[in-house]
Amino acid sequence: MRVLVSAASRHGATTEMARVIGGALAEAGLEAEVLAPDDVKTLGEYAAVILGSGVYVGHWMDPATDLVERFAAELAARPVWLFSSGPIGDPPKPEEDAVDVAEIVAATGAREHRLFAGKVDRATLGLGEKVILKAVRVPEGDYRPWDEVRAWAREIANALKAS
Ligand SMILES: Cc1cc2nc3c(=O)[nH]c(=O)nc-3n(C[C@H](O)[C@H](O)[C@H](O)COP(=O)(O)O)c2cc1C
16 A cells, blocks of 8 residues: 655755654555655555645645645545644643644545644754744754654554555
8 A cells, every 4th residue: 555645844854754654654564655745746646645744833834735735636535644843842832823724634634633843943044934933932942752753653554554
């Protein structure tokens, strides 16, 4: 069974999560392909799709929402799981309304949307991003919960193998 794992990422944190998800699916015996959203030309060959995005000011990035628009009918016809990499810190910031994905969940008929903590490295940010970061009160650091991410991928693999 072939599964597409695709993630929109500005600074690489979410791409790394997509790769870890792909690795966990492969360990569970599925064929996982990890592609950037812009490199996805067809969904025909995939039995299921896992789609993610880094969160910027409460929203998914354009490459991920564009993929949802381009393949709305195909996504609605297959099992889809969504994930976001967003909040940073302990406690995680922002605490509320980290990401608005209601429309994307509805459009894809996703089985689940999982919000994971993310990573911000100020050294990689432009001036505009630093200003926005301050405004949305997001600190910096790498808070990605790798065990949780792998466990989620295993849950998905089990659901697909049972179906
Ligand atoms: C300018 C800026 C705005 C952000 N806004 C949010 C936000 O609104 N909600 C959130 O949960 N995380 C927010 N974050 C955190 C990032 O989404 C998070 O660090 C993510 O892991 C980055 O993924 P990427 O490296 O794949 O782009 C923001 C980060 C930056 C730099």
